[in-house]
Amino acid sequence: MSVVNVVKRNLFRDSIQLMRLSEDAKKLDGVDEAVVSMGTDTNRRLLKDLGLLGDETKGAGDGDLIIAVQVRKGFNVDEVMAKVEQLVMTPPATSGGTRTRTFHSVRSALEASSGSNLAIVSLPGKQAFEPSMELLRNGVNVHLFSDHVPLDQELKLKRYASSKGLLVMGPGAGTSIINGVGLCFSNSVRRGDVGIVASAGTGIQEVSIMLDRIGLGVSAALGVGGTDVSEQVGGLMTKDCLRLLENDRGTRLIMIVAKTPKAKVIQQVMKQVADRTSKPVVACFLGLDPPKTGGGRVTYAKTLHSAVHAAARASGTEALKQFDANISMDFERLSKSAASIRAQLGATRRFARGLYSGGTLAHETLLIFRELVEEAYSNTPLSNKFELADPNVSKGNSVIDLGDESFTAGRAHPMIDPTLRKLRFTQEARDPGAALLLLDVVLGYGSSPDPGGALTGVIKDALQGSGNGGPVPAVMAHVCGTETDPQSLHVQSEKLSGAGARLYPSNALLSAEAALVVGGDDASTRLRQKWGELFG
Amino acid sequence: MLNLGLDIFRQALESQKVKCAQVDLTQAPKLEKKLADALDRLL
Numbered sequence: 001m002s003v004v005n006v007v008k009r010n011l012f013r014d015s016i017q018l019m020r021l022s023e024d025a026k027k028l029d030g031v032d033e034a035v036v037s038m039g040t041d042t043n044r045r046l047l048k049d050l051g052l053l054g055d056e057t058k059g060a061g062d063g064d065l066i067i068a069v070q071v072r073k074g075f076n077v078d079e080v081m082a083k084v085e086q087l088v089m090t091p092p093a094t095s096g097g098t099r100t101r102t103f104h105s106v107r108s109a110l111e112a113s114s115g116s117n118l119a120i121v122s123l124p125g126k127q128a129f130e131p132s133m134e135l136l137r138n139g140v141n142v143h144l145f146s147d148h149v150p151l152d153q154e155l156k157l158k159r160y161a162s163s164k165g166l167l168v169m170g171p172g173a174g175t176s177i178i179n180g181v182g183l184c185f186s187n188s189v190r191r192g193d194v195g196i197v198a199s200a201g202t203g204i205q206e207v208s209i210m211l212d213r214i215g216l217g218v219s220a221a222l223g224v225g226g227t228d229v230s231e232q233v234g235g236l237m238t239k240d241c242l243r244l245l246e247n248d249r250g251t252r253l254i255m256i257v258a259k260t261p262k263a264k265v266i267q268q269v270m271k272q273v274a275d276r277t278s279k280p281v282v283a284c285f286l287g288l289d290p291p292k293t294g295g296g297r298v299t300y301a302k303t304l305h306s307a308v309h310a311a312a313r314a315s316g317t318e319a320l321k322q323f324d325a326n327i328s329m330d331f332e333r334l335s336k337s338a339a340s341i342r343a344q345l346g347a348t349r350r351f352a353r354g355l356y357s358g359g360t361l362a363h364e365t366l367l368i369f370r371e372l373v374e375e376a377y378s379n380t381p382l383s384n385k386f387e388l389a390d391p392n393v394s395k396g397n398s399v400i401d402l403g404d405e406s407f408t409a410g411r412a413h414p415m416i417d418p419t420l421r422k423l424r425f426t427q428e429a430r431d432p433g434a435a436l437l438l439l440d441v442v443l444g445y446g447s448s449p450d451p452g453g454a455l456t457g458v459i460k461d462a463l464q465g466s467g468n469g470g471p472v473p474a475v476m477a478h479v480c481g482t483e484t485d486p487q488s489l490h491v492q493s494e495k496l497s498g499a500g501a502r503l504y505p506s507n508a509l510l511s512a513e514a515a516l517v518v519g520g521d522d523a524s525t526r527l528r529q530k531w532g533e534l535f536g
Numbered sequence: 537m538l539n540l541g542l543d544i545f546r547q548a549l550e551s552q553k554v555k556c557a558q559v560d561l562t563q564a565p566k567l568e569k570k571l572a573d574a575l576d577r578l579l
Contacts, residue, residue: 014541015542016544102558102559103557103558103559104561109557116537116557119540120540120545120549122539122542122545123540145541182552183545183549446545
């Protein structure tokens with residue numbers, strides 16, 4: 001077998017195209033393994049881990065494309081590589097149907113699609129400003145998925161949009177649901193009368209799927225991007241979205257979800273809630289003590305789980321009954337389950353390792369660990385002291401956000417491409433200190449067609465251990481999805497539980513049980529005291 | 537709707553029966569705007 005690397009200087013393919021090219025290259029005759037990727041540090045590390053990194057890539061940068069192939073024994077290397085290169089160099093075509101017209105400028109697309117008033121923009125952050133502004137000038141609202149849009153450009157876009165009565169949802173907005181249509185990463189949830197505004201992508205997903213499970217639905221879920229609640233942006237779009245939801249006749253209850261918001265911004269947002277809204281509001285500011293504003297209509301929630309519990313309480317006895325039946329677990333049940341896990345772990349397996357694809361879910365787990373055990377290490381820690389020196393190497397209790405920029409530069413998000421998470425999972429399972437492996441499995445539009453199935457192999461391997469009968473880590477997973485999602489909740493749940501993973505109805509419950517397992521009696525005492533604020 | 541960028545999001549919209557025009561600007565830096573418009577008129 002020969003490993004061959006070819007570098008194509010200044011050739012760009014987006015992360016999804018790269019993932020598909022890798023899959024297609026693997027299907028060619030004579031190819032044992034193939035990875036087509038941009039030359040970022042993360043990708044070079046991945047190639048090294050797979051034994052596919054050659055000397056030819058020295059000097060390749062983020063803007064260069066690397067083709068790495070392991071050629072099967074007995075095949076002519078030059079002939080195989082010629083076929084792979086031909087595949088990679090063929091200009092990407094729009095896939096999935098012949099009726100879709102592809103345009104090469106915003107103007108021509110607008111001319112041909114008169115009446116369009118909403119656009120998704122997922123261009124590289126540095127290229128997103130001009131097309132977004134052009135869309136706004138033409139009266140089109142923008143859902144800006146792109147990250148790394150400079151702050152001054154975000155402000156210009158949002159100020160202009162606000163002055164014209166338009167929305168800029170993002171940058172970095174992973175999820176929205178408008179008129180029942182899910183944008184980017186979103187779940188298929190029932191329509192209803194709960195309006196959500198959130199600067200937390202998987203926060204919207206977790207809240208909306210739990211609402212769906214208790215028979216409530218979403219009137220609109222508006223993702224505004226994490227930086228909207230920074231001091232510089234001042235919650236500009238959060239406030240505009242609140243105004244829209246207040247004026248929307250189809251919205252009865254408003255939920256606000258924010259990840260690491262700035263206290264000053266939240267004070268302004270809640271002042272608007274107090275002064276200019278009349279509807280009941282549930283506010284979940286992850287990682288921030290609730291301000292003392294808002295009035296009696298406002299319920300503050302510390303977790304996404306308790307936010308949905310508050311929404312159920314504000315919606316009548318049937319919703320509460322459904323919440324109890326489909327989501328709730330009581331303290332005793334959780335404790336008993338944690339004790340049974342602990343009994344199967346050896347003395348050396350003491351730490352939890354969370355491998356998350358959803359940033360907000362990772363953040364919620366970090367917060368629950370801080371409440372019940374101690375702060376966990378992370379690549380996106382709650383405080384600098386707990387930042388992992390190397391995000392690729394865990395320490396103690398660690399919660400890794402694999403969707404963070406340090407892992408996604410030049411490759412597809414882990415909700416789409418499970419490769420990095422599978423490698424990391426195996427790495428953690430081999431660590432004799434790892435007691436628990438925590439996973440979120442996010443379903444919905446935009447996500448991998450089979451995220452649970454992709455993990456079953458590594459889960460089975462981890463639970464089998466080295467085959468000597470010694471203790472193995474437990475695998476705990478939360479499936480963030482619904483029955484009507486393209487991947488189907490029950491299909492994915494069966495795959496995961498069939499592989500041996502323990503499943504939890506919410507990420508907060510999974511995190512609390514993990515804390516009980518690794519935190520012992522102290523964590524149990526704390527959880528008993530804080531049960532009401534964490535779980536409603 | 538319009539989708540500028542990742543094709544996977546267009547596919548997700550169309551799976552929800554939403555009409556969507558795909559805009560590919562990956563060649564935009566190399567193409568003058570007028571040229572891109574002209575190209576779209578020709579195609």
